[in-house]
Amino acid sequence: MSEVGNSPRWLAVSALAKIKDGAYSNLQLNQLINQHHMDRRDINLLTNMVYGVIQHRLTLEYWLAPFVRHPNQIDPWVHELLLSAVYQWQYLDKIPKRAVFNETIEIAKVKGHPGIRRFVTGVLHQMDRTGLPAFEAITDPDERLSVTYSMPIWLINELRDQLGADKMQAIIASLNQPAKQSLRVNTALATVEDVTTALTNDDLTVEPSEISPLGLVVTDGQAINTEAMQYGMFTVQDESAQLVVPTMQLNPGDQVLDACAAPGGKTTQIAAELDADQGGQVTALDIHAPKVRLIGQNAARMHVADRVNATELDARKAASEFGDERFDKVLVDAPCSGLGLIRRKPEIRYEKSLQDSLNLQRVQLSILSAVAPTLKKGGIMTYSTCTILQQENQQVIQAFLAEHSDFEAVPVTTARELKTDRDTDSLSIYPDDYLSDGFFIACLRKK
Known part of the structure; x- marks a missing residue:
């Protein structure tokens, strides 16, 4: 393959074309990084370009539109190549415009025919001459x-x-700011200090999370490639997501149901709070067998497999499978639109509609209602989502409580006393609050 074919710019364009066709951005990036031997600088450029073009797609399309008369008649990769050129030109201050244009034209020359090279060259030079259209x-x-x-x-x-x-x-x-690289320390194996030391020794720069006592934020370096990660001293998890399990008020001997558990981030956090010798166990459900295996693998890596029972089951069948009043605590980390994750998964913004949230509301409510009988009297059922719309959050809880008079809402509390001035029992974390993922948490007690 030519040098252009290995360059982070061409790999970004190739990934963007596949993502536009329905591939997941994070999986495409991981695949490319694993296939091509790149240094940290090239990985950073590739990641920045892929996420940057997706994040700013509507802006970039607006800027490009006056210069491409028939966008449907050009190859998808050429369209992504032009968008990536505009992105670098407008958003990446450290790369000179000349270098961006030259490399873009070179990719068009190597990957396309002479007509494509002439077309790309003409578009770039016209943009440079006339400037981009103003938002005003x-x-x-x-x-x-x-x-x-x-x-x-x-x-x-x-x-x-x-x-x-x-x-x-x-x-x-x-939501267009870069996502933080945040970790949750595995208390079954290590302390925050242990992990900080291990990562610092590997030349990573680490800061404590301002919102989660178990959280660390890596500001330089890749934590996923370290021995501490492989050994299970921590897992990659957003700071907001780390707040859910502490609200369950777990005891070491609790029997816990994690109703929608894959890939197992919260399952392993629950398990770290339990003691197998005292009978503590988390039953983790997912409807798909490969995802159940993934829960098991994560539990093994985090050294908590003795407290995790990963089971292939639709959560809506939990009551018939386990019977009434089986569990001390229940977590419903419900399937949702994921709109709180836009910073981390930027393509979500273009794929979802309001109707998706309304459809999911019915699913969320059916799961809550189905698992409610399995909770013991006096037990806590925690409901959480990674979305920021009331249709999937407050409205679900209101509808559930209206149908289940044997449950009551109790205030959600956090170790760092976040948003204590709110006038709701539930807790909404918005993406601008702490620059973490958007999340919703509600706690319901069975009377």
């Missing part, structure tokens, strides 16, 4: 917001209706 030219205020922040109009409207214009704008502005 967009007269409709919602469309202007959509293009400026590369967010779908339906989501802008929904967030404004639910949270107000200022909060909506703060959220959508924050």
